[in-house]
Amino acid sequence: MSTDDGQSRLRIEAAGQGSIAAQRIRNAYTGDVLPAEALHTPEKVSAAPGTSNLPPATLCLGREEELAQLRRILSSQHEGAITQSGAVHGLGGIGKSTLALHYAHRHRDDYTLIWWINGASPDEIETSLTSLTHTLVPGWAAKADRVAQVAWAMQWLAWHPDWLLIYDNVDNPDALTPYTGALHQGRHLATSRRTTGWPDSVPTLTLGNLDPDDATTLLCRLVFKDASPTARQQAEARALSVELGHFPLAIKQAGAYLAQNRGISFDAYRRRLDSKLAKTAHGSDAERTLARIWNVTLHALEKADPLAVELLHTAAWLAPDDISHSLLTPPGTDPDDIAEATGALTAYSMVTDTGTALSVHRLVQTVLRAPQNTDGIQPLRHLQGRERAEQAVLHSLIPPPGQDIPTEDQWDTLTPHIVALAATRPPKHHNASLAIVYKIAGHRLHLQGHTARAVPLYEATLAQHEQVQGNTHPDTLNIRNNLAAAYEAAGDLGRAIPLYEATLAQREQVQGDEHPDTLQSRNNLAGAYEAAGDLGRAIPLHEATLAQREKVRGHTHPETLTSRNNLAYAYRAAGDLGRAIPLYEATLAQREQVQGDEHPDTLQSRNNLASVYYAAGDLGRAIPLYETALAQYEQGQGDEHPDTLNIRNNLASAYRTAGDLSRAIPLLEATVAQYERVRGDAHPDTLSSRNNLAQAYDAAGNLSRAIPLLEATVAQYERVRGDAHPDTLTSRNNLAQAYDAAGNLSRAIPLLEATVAQYERVRGDAHPDTLTSCNNLASVYYAAGDLERAIPLHEATLAQREKVRGHTHPETLTSRNNLAGAYCAAGDLERAIPLLEATLAQREKVRGHTHPETLTSRNNLAAAYEAAGDLSRAIPLYEATLAQYERVRGHTHPETLTSRNNLARVRVAAVQQLDTATPGTDLGRQPPPEATERSV
Structure with missing residues (x-):
């Protein structure tokens, strides 16, 4: 379920004249991402034949084998699909960019468009995409902001086929995921010094030094152009190329020097290299x-x-x-x-x-x-x-007086150079004017969603402030807070947390325990603890921060509401729904009152509250809240905004859990299609939605669609998330359930056993996901007739769920139902019937009288009465269950057919006045539904 990930927790602060600051948010959208007149133009704009921004071709001798391999990578079949991505990696100066450029020029006619992208950082990738927009729609691009230009380029690439994007000098392979994951109409090629970190789905080509013959030929061609060297010159060139290690960049620059100084021989040049x-x-x-x-x-x-x-x-x-x-x-x-x-x-x-x-x-x-x-x-x-x-x-x-101040585009153009200056700052080197530029550039990157990229800018700014203003000046503390936030955004909690702790201690000493900045530091540190999984330190700190903000800021100040929301999120992360729900309810009510019904914070609170109701099994309150929030997101954010898709996915999953498959399946099908278009085929949100759709198919009895979809989703999760990621384990668990439902126990049991073992290692012994997998494994043992393993596992799972989830949580009721079914199968009706009666009463209260799980309980209790020979109670219960199955599931659903079969059999038994129930009674055991993928 989507949650407010500590919203506003990492507040970027600023102080001093001309300073700027912004709250940390998941997505920032200013104005219309695409104006009305441009909404439908990307699919209508065609690129002229041969459109590209390729640098001029350079001399590239040899490398024919590598060029052929690169061609195979970008045009071959890979795991059943055309390969869309490839990477060339190797040492700096080895010729990666030259190889990619030579490939692009050689195969220029094979692509509708080739675009050379500076892949050094996310913001530089975006800058390259804005240049694509300027090339294809120059008039519109001149008036559009950066966000709109990037969005237009992404939409154009999504609509048009057979292009090639070359990301040169990629530092972090993860920076390509928003593009390789969303754009599938063309090909992606990266060059990088990084040898690791590439997804398994991306074939890579390792580039080494030149072959000795190729190195010698290249050196001679650079020096003599088209003239033929003498035998002696070739021998000297070979010796020099050995001296240069057959290193392409060295060969190229030595050749350029000799070409400019033709009177110097290869041997003379070698002597100069060996000189002082x-x-x-x-x-x-x-x-x-x-x-x-x-x-x-x-x-x-x-x-x-x-x-x-x-x-x-x-x-x-x-x-x-x-x-x-x-x-x-x-x-x-x-x-x-x-x-x-x-x-x-x-x-x-x-x-x-x-x-x-x-x-x-x-x-x-x-x-x-x-x-x-x-x-x-x-x-x-x-x-x-x-x-x-x-x-x-x-x-x-800083233009002279009378000249225009720099535009946003000029700032964007200069930002990479500003970052480079900050990252290469010599020790103890300070420039006061440049420190101001570092601060502004850092905040601009933060506003653009590239906070991690601002780390060197904040480091340089902090050093300047510490030297000029001192270690504990409020401005210095602000910058230190911002640097910690940038470390956290970069995933470097090892540096973020100690810096947050130091900043908090200094603010407490300098500004006091209840100063708003001190409270913000405390909030940020609590959020970092939470991100590190240390809820034991996060929750008390959130509680203390909330109490102090209520005292200092008041109960309805936006910062107080943020703290309340963040504390509720921490409670939920700890599984403490009893404290999370009231806090989310209070936060939503106050945000509606203070910030308005359609404020983004209010919408997020509404989604969070619906999510926690869902987690508690209270679908009666979750679904209407989701429906309200979805309508508001569609109106405010648009039909295909990621937040809109997220809440649509959550609503559809709630429909499915409620047994309303007639609304769940169409909504999930539409959401999956939109996710694929907006997020890409392998994005985690897409996979989550696809997983939920497969489960809906499973719940509808349509295993022929559910199983292939789950198998494909598991394979993608393993590739994208890794073999032991919780999302992968959840998807693997759901596939095992589908195998079980199809009667394929030889595949279900080993898959569930492996999944349980991985859950216990990754999630812990009592985590709800671990218990779900344990419950499912016990049910599969039961289906295989292995009651010696099924009953103890069901008993242990039920005991833990009662402790962790409570006695009336839907997952606890599922465990209770399944344990009773196992008792029935073992002939222990004295324990089974009271357990089934209690479970039915609780499900009628919690789930309602016609929920599919309630119907399962009713059917199972009727079967237990039948097995005990009590036909006077069994028949009316079977009749009521069948009538409800026909109304809820339809006349041909497998569970309806089972119920009809049970009723017919028991009526025959009553006519024949049999004393015992017919052997082989179908207890109608449900596939436990609570293994729902939790959408991110």
């Missing part, structure tokens, strides 16, 4: 090799074009891609001089230039940022480059 210029090179083998090459190249450039060397050292501190010429042109500098310097760097293969922007290889930047002893010539040039890079960014963002 190379003796101070440090780092990895690749870095040492490249440092030696660059020392030679930079000395040549220093004499020919000193500005080119300054330019290169400046670019070394910025983001490696899309460094505009204007950014590198200081005030008073002739742009033609910059163009000439860029040309010199391009000739020596030190940069790649598009005419308006240049890119520098990441390995080049790594070496240039380190101190280099260049024979006593300006040994601090790397720091001078750093200073020029900082001034270039500040000049772009």
Whole structure:
């Protein structure tokens, strides 16, 4: 079920003139994501033949085997479907981008569109997608905001087939999931230094150094172009390529130097590499090799074009891609001089230039940022480059008086360079003006949903505040809080929690125990404990924070309501529904009063309360609340907004649990289709909804549709979530149930035994999901006639459910019903009948008289009376049960047919005045329904 994940818990704070801040939210939407005039244009806009933003093709000799393998990866069958994603990984400088670019140019006619994407971070991926929108609909894009541009590009890719997206220099494979998981009409290709972290469904190609012959041929081609080298030159080239380790980037840059200095032989160049210029090179083998090459190249450039060397050292501190010429042109500098310097760097293969922007290889930047002893010539040039890079960014963002302030697009363009400066800040290096830029850029990333990306920005800002304002100044504490929030957003609780704890202690000391900032820190720390699964520390801290906020802020202040909501969520996470429900009810009532009936916080509270009613088995209150919330989400968020789909899925699951399959199945089918379109085929929300639909098919007796759908869902969960993830275990449990319902016990039993063992290890012995799986395993043992294992497992499960869930929870009633059925099968009617009578009475009270589970209990009690020879009680009960089954399930449902068969048999027995019930009585044992997937 969807829950308010500690909403507003990670409040990003700011202080001081010009500061900005925002609450942490799951999804931020400002204005219309797509204006009305653009809602239906993506499917109608066609890309011109050959549309791409590919950089110019570069020389790529050899690699034919790798190119062929890449072609197979992106066009072959993989697990029954066309492969949609592939990745090329290897060391920096090994030629990954060159290979991908060569592949794209070679197969350009095979794709309707090829788009080169900077994959270094989520926000840079989005920036590349906005450029796609600007290319296809330039007029509309010029007036749309960034969120709308990204949404338009995503919709265009969802509608149009046969494109290729190339994500270059991917740092985190997970950053691609929103795109590879949602866009299936084309192909995705990534290049990365990362060798691990790729999904099993993504075939990978590991790229190594060049073959010796290919390395020698490439070096000669770079130096001699189309001319043929002599035998001696080829031998010298081979020796040099060995010296360079057959490393592609080194070969390329050595070749560029020799091409510019034709009077220098291969051997002479080797001697220069071995001279005193190379003796101070440090780092990895690749870095040492490249440092030696660059020392030679930079000395040549220093004499020919000193500005080119300054330019290169400046670019070394910025983001490696899309460094505009204007950014590198200081005030008073002739742009033609910059163009000439860029040309010199391009000739020596030190940069790649598009005419308006240049890119520098990441390995080049790594070496240039380190101190280099260049024979006593300006040994601090790397720091001078750093200073020029900082001034270039500040000049772009702080215009002279009378000039326009930077636009949002300009901020977006400069943000990667700002992050690069923050991430590479030398120790004890401070720039007060740049610290302000870091703070603003960090908050902008937070507002765009990229809080984790802001970590280096907050770290740099914090260092500046600690130096200038001191360790305990309120502004310093605000930044420290924000940095902890960024760590948490990045999933780094190991750094987030100690920083939250330190910030809280300092705020208590400096600002007092009840200051609003102190309370926010306490709330944030409690949320981090909760995220780490430490409810023993989270709940008392939430309780204390709520009490203090009620005292300081008042009972209906939005921050107090947030604390109340967060405490309710923690209670629910701990399984304490008795305290969670009243707190959710109070929070919803107050949010309706204070924030309004349709405020996003109110809608979230309504969904949360419905979810906790559902968890408590109170469908009579859960379903109307879901229906109300869904109508409001559809009106406010739109029909296909993720929050709308989430609550629609939850409502459909509640219908299914209530036995209302005529409403559950169509709603789930529609929701699955929408999830596939909006979220993608393998997104966890899609899988959850598909799992729920399969269960609805199962409940309707349609196993021919349920089992294949569950099998496919389990396979996808294993691939996406992993073998032991709770969602995978739940789906595997449900598949085992379906096998059981189909009578395939040879597949059901081993699957459930393995699932129970994994649940106990992952969830613990008394977790509700573990108990569900235990109950189901006991039921399958019963179906197999193994009562020696079924009865003790049912007894143990019932005892734990009574303790954990309470005596009247639907899951407890299911266990009680199933244990009674096992007693009946063992002939122990003295224990079975009272247990069945009590279960029926409780189900009539909790579930209602016509709920399918109540009908099952009624049928089972009638069968027990029959087995005891008490036909006077059995027949009326069978008659009532059949009439209700016909009305609720329909005349041809398997359970209706079983009930009809039972009634006919017992009537014959009564006519013949048999003293015992006919052998083989069908107790109508239900497949326990409580293994419902809990939607995220």
